[in-house]
Amino acid sequence: MPGKTGSSSSIIVHLVGDVGPRRIEYGEEPESLFAMAHQKVKDADIAFCQLERNFSTRGCLQYRYHPSWQGRVHPDNVRSLVFGGFNVVSHASNHCFDYGPESLLDTIDVLRRNNIQVVGVGKDIAEARKPAIAERKGIKVGFLAYCSILPAEAEAREEKPGCVPMRISTYFESNDFAPGMPPKIVTIPWEEDVLAMEEDIRKLRKKADVVIVSMHWGMHHIPGALAMYQRKVGHLAIDAGADLVVGHHDHLIKGIEIYKGRAIFYEVGNFAEETPWHVKPPPGVRAGRSSPKYRKWQTEPGWERYSGHPDTRHSMIVKCIAGKKGINKVSFLPVTINRRAEPELLSRSDTRFGELLSYIEPWCKELGTTLTVDGEEVVMRQSSV
Secondary structure, eight states: OTTTTSOTTOEEEEEEEEEEOOTGGGTSOGGGGGTTTHHHHTTSSEEEEEEOSEEOSOOOOOOSSSOOGGGEEOGGGHHHHHHHTOOEEEOOSTTTTTTHHHHHHHHHHHHHHTTOEEESEESSHHHHTOOEEEEETTEEEEEEEEEOOOOTTOBOBTTBOEEOBOOEEEEEEOSSSSTTOOOEEEEEEOHHHHHHHHHHHHHHHTTOSEEEEEEEOSOTTSTTOOOHHHHHHHHHHHHHTOSEEEEESSSSOOOEEEETTEEEESOOOEEEEOOOTTSOOOTTOOOOOSOTTTOOOOOOTTOGGGOSOGGGGEEEEEEEEEETTEEEEEEEEEEEEOTTSOEEEOOTTSHHHHHHHHHHHHHHHHTTEEEEEETTEEEEEEOOO
16 A cells, blocks of 8 residues: 555655656667656655656647757657556656657646656746645645756747746866866856745645645766755755755766755656667757767667666655654665666666765765665765754
8 A cells, every 4th residue: 555654644656767768769668668667656645756758749849059859759758657646746857858849748747647746847937836735644745846957948938838937157266277177167056036936835835734845957978066056045945945856867866965964865767768769869969069088989789769877767756754743754675677768666686776976975075974884775865064
């Protein structure tokens, strides 16, 4: 039974990162994507993921800024999420508008028809800002979602579909008197977007026992690195009343911070991101331009279906025990991604369990967080000063 490990006065919430199902395009059953993880996901009363694909056959590829041609898949791929046990989804990402408004609105409709709540996107900015509230055992968990990775026209506006923006300004400052030295990169969130987020959280705080904020943000493909704005926005969300902040987009798990007793997961990694880099894109689609220092890897034989850097195989399920007064405990379950882009839970006895901890611990330590293994879970604590 879902939530059977929680008490009668608490529930379990599981949260994961990027999910991009395209099993039908590979000629396979959508349910197979979560064959090795769905039972664990369904142990929770509520399960959340970040959706990286549009479920639609309509729309036109947008060429305004580095479009992702694989961002649209057959609507029946939603069966992956249904079988996986997800009932709340954020679609606020740089891929939500890859094929324009028709494809985005189709995706919202497909999710809702399959009893999956969607947050962070809508037919206009008012709908996109509406929270998703899931209630179990009388405990209400509210979700909000924001996106800082914003290709042109991805944000929702009045009478325009899109996602909820958390826009960022970028500046460069000299770090050295010698010309040509690498500059300091200063990133500052737009005040109007911060104020809107804070108001969203305060309103939701009055309706829900637990408030969870999803953020599509960060610096992809660069190990451990956080942009300046991330800590600022994460802290402001907690200050406004959020109980937990969960980030995604970077494709690499990153550090976890405990701020005022509440956890900020800056990046939880891919969970089931089927990215067909081995398939030739349509004419006119330019190649990616992300960090050349980190994208020099060669695809390993047999890994064509999941051909990113080996570090992207680290992942996790965030586990929350929640009650009427908020979150009682937060931990994470280590996960590995196999060569078919499928998530597999790791047991404590698996050497990859320890490898994942060794990978993430330095980033956590920098943020003042220590990790402790508790059974098959990892618990975070704020380091004593």
